[in-house]
Amino acid sequence: xxxxxxxxxxxxxxxxxxxxxxxxxxxxxxxxxxxxxxxxxxxxxxxxxxxxxxxxxxxxxxxxxxxxxxxxxxxxxxxxxxxxxxxxxxxxxxxxxxxxxxxxxxxxxxxxxxxxxxxxxxxxxxxxxxxxxxxxxxxxxxxxxxxxxxxxxxxxxxxxxxxxxxxxxxxxxxxxxxx
Numbered sequence: 001x002x003x004x005x006x007x008x009x010x011x012x013x014x015x016x017x018x019x020x021x022x023x024x025x026x027x028x029x030x031x032x033x034x035x036x037x038x039x040x041x042x043x044x045x046x047x048x049x050x051x052x053x054x055x056x057x058x059x060x061x062x063x064x065x066x067x068x069x070x071x072x073x074x075x076x077x078x079x080x081x082x083x084x085x086x087x088x089x090x091x092x093x094x095x096x097x098x099x100x101x102x103x104x105x106x107x108x109x110x111x112x113x114x115x116x117x118x119x120x121x122x123x124x125x126x127x128x129x130x131x132x133x134x135x136x137x138x139x140x141x142x143x144x145x146x147x148x149x150x151x152x153x154x155x156x157x158x159x160x161x162x163x164x165x166x167x168x169x170x171x172x173x174x175x176x177x178x179x
Contacts (some may be wrong), residue, residue, distance in 0.1 A: 004099060019045050023052040023060040032063045033070065037136075040071055040114070047113035053083065057108050064110045071135050075116055078123040079109045125171035 016022065019039060021032050032050070039045045050058035053159075068074050082104045089099040110118065117124060 003092050003094055007088040007090050018048045019048045021048060021050045023050060023056045025055040025062060028065050035067055036067045046115050047111060053107045053114040054105050057106060060108050062089040067112060068128055068135055069133055072130055073126055073127045077111045077117050077121050081107050083107050
């Protein structure tokens, strides 16, 4: 493949719904959860959709599970599909043909709704037991959790080799035994 270069195709601009949360492998789960809280509490949306592809699938499932444990009575429908992506490569040398490669990528779509969904759907999950749900106030979600604050170790000055003045406690290149 070192005699070919990948053709960069212009991206199709797909309009994202207001209720959609697109999960990426680099994004943080806590950011997705606070977005869900904003959708359900402030914007009063009846449902939201979490979508992800490739390496972000596990993060999308984690996000959905955490959201289900923060808001009572959420119905869920999960759809898992494969999307075919076609890559095109153009030759760097004369006499070679264009090469196209098709790869399949897994995509997930998780719909969480306050209202009842179609329970005959094969991806349907009913709301979890309310004893497992710990509802959090919107103010608590927005408040930053503390990082640090404890004394910690820090970098310090090393361990037990003396203070730099006077006699050193550790082994060193001395002048021999002292009295």
